Amino acid sequence: MKITSPAKLRDTRNDLSGRQAEFSLTVTVCGGTGCRSSKSLAVFNAFNKELAKRGLSDSVRLIMSGCHGLCEKGPNVLIEPGSIYYCRVKPEWANEIVESTIQKGELIEKYMLIGLKTKESAGNQNGSQVHPYQVREILKNNGKIDPLDIGDYITHGGYESLSKALFELSPENVIEEIKKSRLRGRGGGGFPTGRKWESCRKIQADSKWVICNADEGDPGAFMDRSVLEGNPHVVIEGMIIGAYAVGAHGGRVYVRNEYPLAVHNLTVAIEQARKWGFIGENILGSGFNFDIRINRGGGAFVCGESTALMASLEGKPGEPRAKYIHTVEHGYRDEPTVLNNVETWANVPGIVLYGADKFRELGTEGSPGTKIFSLVGKINNSRLVEIPMGTTLRRLVEDIGGGVPNKKKVKAVQTGGPSGGCLPESLFDLQVDFDALTEAGSMMGSGGIIVMDEDTCMVDVAHYFIKFLVSESCGKCTPCREGLKEMDRILGKITKGEGESGDLNYLEELGEWMKAGSLCALGSSAPNPVLSTLNYFRDEYMMHIADNKCPAGVCKNLIEYHVIEKNCTGCTLCAKVCPTGAASGVTKQPHSIDTVLCIKCDECYKACKFEAIGK
Amino acid sequence: MAILANEIDIDLVDRIIDRSGSDPEALIGILQDIQTEWHYLPLPALSHIADRLGIPYNRVWAVVTFYEAFTLEPLGKYHIQICTGTACHVRGVAEIVRALEDELMIETGHTTPDGEFSLECAHCLGACSMGPVIAVGDEFFGHLTRSKALEIIEELRKRSGVDLK
Ligand SMILES: Cc1cc2nc3c(=O)[nH]c(=O)nc-3n(C[C@H](O)[C@H](O)[C@H](O)COP(=O)(O)O)c2cc1C
Ligand code: FES
Numbered sequence: 001m002k003i004t005s006p007a008k009l010r011d012t013r014n015d016l017s018g019r020q021a022e023f024s025l026t027v028t029v030c031g032g033t034g035c036r037s038s039k040s041l042a043v044f045n046a047f048n049k050e051l052a053k054r055g056l057s058d059s060v061r062l063i064m065s066g067c068h069g070l071c072e073k074g075p076n077v078l079i080e081p082g083s084i085y086y087c088r089v090k091p092e093w094a095n096e097i098v099e100s101t102i103q104k105g106e107l108i109e110k111y112m113l114i115g116l117k118t119k120e121s122a123g124n125q126n127g128s129q130v131h132p133y134q135v136r137e138i139l140k141n142n143g144k145i146d147p148l149d150i151g152d153y154i155t156h157g158g159y160e161s162l163s164k165a166l167f168e169l170s171p172e173n174v175i176e177e178i179k180k181s182r183l184r185g186r187g188g189g190g191f192p193t194g195r196k197w198e199s200c201r202k203i204q205a206d207s208k209w210v211i212c213n214a215d216e217g218d219p220g221a222f223m224d225r226s227v228l229e230g231n232p233h234v235v236i237e238g239m240i241i242g243a244y245a246v247g248a249h250g251g252r253v254y255v256r257n258e259y260p261l262a263v264h265n266l267t268v269a270i271e272q273a274r275k276w277g278f279i280g281e282n283i284l285g286s287g288f289n290f291d292i293r294i295n296r297g298g299g300a301f302v303c304g305e306s307t308a309l310m311a312s313l314e315g316k317p318g319e320p321r322a323k324y325i326h327t328v329e330h331g332y333r334d335e336p337t338v339l340n341n342v343e344t345w346a347n348v349p350g351i352v353l354y355g356a357d358k359f360r361e362l363g364t365e366g367s368p369g370t371k372i373f374s375l376v377g378k379i380n381n382s383r384l385v386e387i388p389m390g391t392t393l394r395r396l397v398e399d400i401g402g403g404v405p406n407k408k409k410v411k412a413v414q415t416g417g418p419s420g421g422c423l424p425e426s427l428f429d430l431q432v433d434f435d436a437l438t439e440a441g442s443m444m445g446s447g448g449i450i451v452m453d454e455d456t457c458m459v460d461v462a463h464y465f466i467k468f469l470v471s472e473s474c475g476k477c478t479p480c481r482e483g484l485k486e487m488d489r490i491l492g493k494i495t496k497g498e499g500e501s502g503d504l505n506y507l508e509e510l511g512e513w514m515k516a517g518s519l520c521a522l523g524s525s526a527p528n529p530v531l532s533t534l535n536y537f538r539d540e541y542m543m544h545i546a547d548n549k550c551p552a553g554v555c556k557n558l559i560e561y562h563v564i565e566k567n568c569t570g571c572t573l574c575a576k577v578c579p580t581g582a583a584s585g586v587t588k589q590p591h592s593i594d595t596v597l598c599i600k601c602d603e604c605y606k607a608c609k610f611e612a613i614g615k
Numbered sequence: 616m617a618i619l620a621n622e623i624d625i626d627l628v629d630r631i632i633d634r635s636g637s638d639p640e641a642l643i644g645i646l647q648d649i650q651t652e653w654h655y656l657p658l659p660a661l662s663h664i665a666d667r668l669g670i671p672y673n674r675v676w677a678v679v680t681f682y683e684a685f686t687l688e689p690l691g692k693y694h695i696q697i698c699t700g701t702a703c704h705v706r707g708v709a710e711i712v713r714a715l716e717d718e719l720m721i722e723t724g725h726t727t728p729d730g731e732f733s734l735e736c737a738h739c740l741g742a743c744s745m746g747p748v749i750a751v752g753d754e755f756f757g758h759l760t761r762s763k764a765l766e767i768i769e770e771l772r773k774r775s776g777v778d779l780k
Contacts, residue, residue: 259741315678
């Protein structure tokens, strides 16, 4: 089974491709977390049964892949060739789909994605209609390959890049290529990857390490998870190439324990890679040795920070240390270490195989390549997207995300997680890349983009992040620990209607103080959600303080529910959903809300179809 | 050791430690495996781990209390993870948290006295498209409203065959 030379790798690929060609059709059921949660496993089982029943198991290949990106429309099923895309598939449909589409080659329009309802449009779905405006470089194999089958990765060109690196390039050549590509770390900071590798390469040491940061702590983001679940080998391949370049022989993947599927798929992938000779001793007969182990995280946001992560790998509490000691020299076990994010590693094989120039064709001058985002929140199409750097926020929100639901007005997007900020709609022509976002007072972060509409209160959002950080601060340094608590207190006051006129200046002062004095980037970027909202939405803060009003209708102490009589048709829906009987009335007569009984649960507001509930 | 043996299966603890190569660096992994087994960290296991790995008890304690994933309180038969990720937050999950806490009469992070339910906040369950969302084991419930969330509790109570009224 071991592949011992580049020639053998090529032979194996030809062999495997030949075997796959024996299947006339491939049915791919999305097995990403989003689709799984809408029961795609049952869909997979239904297809499996149906194909077996009709004696098609040998001619139709059925696989469960990683996230296709169309989470909103899941469970998704893709049939190739023909690129026929069925959405919100129910297990009961398997019978009909197998009979009509697989056996007779007919499309079932009602199950298809809007815009893809003809054979022609289905046939050219590649990139255009299923994934408008996207360029799927990293995700291109997600949705095509079975993550539990290394053979699938190999038939799609997998490990060719590793073979090229080991046999055609010196470690210095590899680093040169990565430097030339100007690849920047996708974990949030955007540090040039090539430079990091070069510094580590230059250090003389017996033992060095490469680590993959798969802690993805940003609440509302699932890019790294999707890559690990859908295509774990691309990350492993990147890590082996990186290890070869810097001269490391040991690797670690630090992955969130809350991602059981990612842990599982990665574990299987590493075992298979070892069995096939891509990791272990004498890789592909090159003489290079490297092995990888997985560590599961303990659910602490701060462990995404490089030095905290390394402490955690050593079995200690994840407390960061001061930055002046560089991890490329003294990292994991005090030995030279290169730490990169999942998506950063996943970019490496492509750059080495196709060259830096090709990579730089996409993206902006300062931030080349593509970036994966999870586009979520108040948006019609929650999904995973991969776009060239430099794409505008408007394109993301409106064209790709399909805008905000329920005819509401879009208000802002939040990027960069708890270290990032909120950008108002007026800045939606901003071209998203590392520098543009930082300049605007937010951050790229790991790629969570949360869309907010007019019903989202910006003070509440800032408070949400601060509360999150209060519980996630490791407590080691005072500016972060105490600064966050103080911010929490002030924001709590404002959202309760107890804010005072000096509070906003005080928040800004606190923020500057935390930025300057915190030990790690958790603390120094923690004020961003507050400072950015203060910058762009100061009026909203002022309304809370001066007028005791929450214009978005979120802060409970500042709102009172009432019926807008001229809009009320007396449809009784509000009375039906009200858990306390506060909303009541006679059919076809304007209803009313008893504010003494009202617990402000928002059910009536959400239920009303006539905009007749005010708050 | 005698008391220990009465409370928990110490052999299983030993097997978990052995599997990790008795390496202090593997402490977090060992604790995770113990928690997978018992659904919480039984105190006797902790002192045993310290002994076996040759590290001070307070080091084990420091790790257990630092990481949010570890719990010293047994989880409920139905462990409910409420997603409080950003996407679910802007879609109003706070109201769901309030409804569940009121209904079960516990705060998140705790277990009902009858051991049936426990509540935990999770940060992004990866199902943002169906937010606000909760997960009970492998089962996801999305697009929640207050009343839908309460129906789920009713449903789970029925499944469990207990009538709490
Ligand atoms: C509080 C905090 C949390 C972080 N969380 C993550 C994370 O979840 N994933 C990640 O890749 N990087 C995270 N980072 C960034 C890492 O410290 C580090 O810069 C990154 O993993 C380096 O890889 P890159 O150069 O490939 O981006 C975090 C940083 C801080 C300060
Ligand atoms: S934020 Fe709730 S599932 Fe992602």
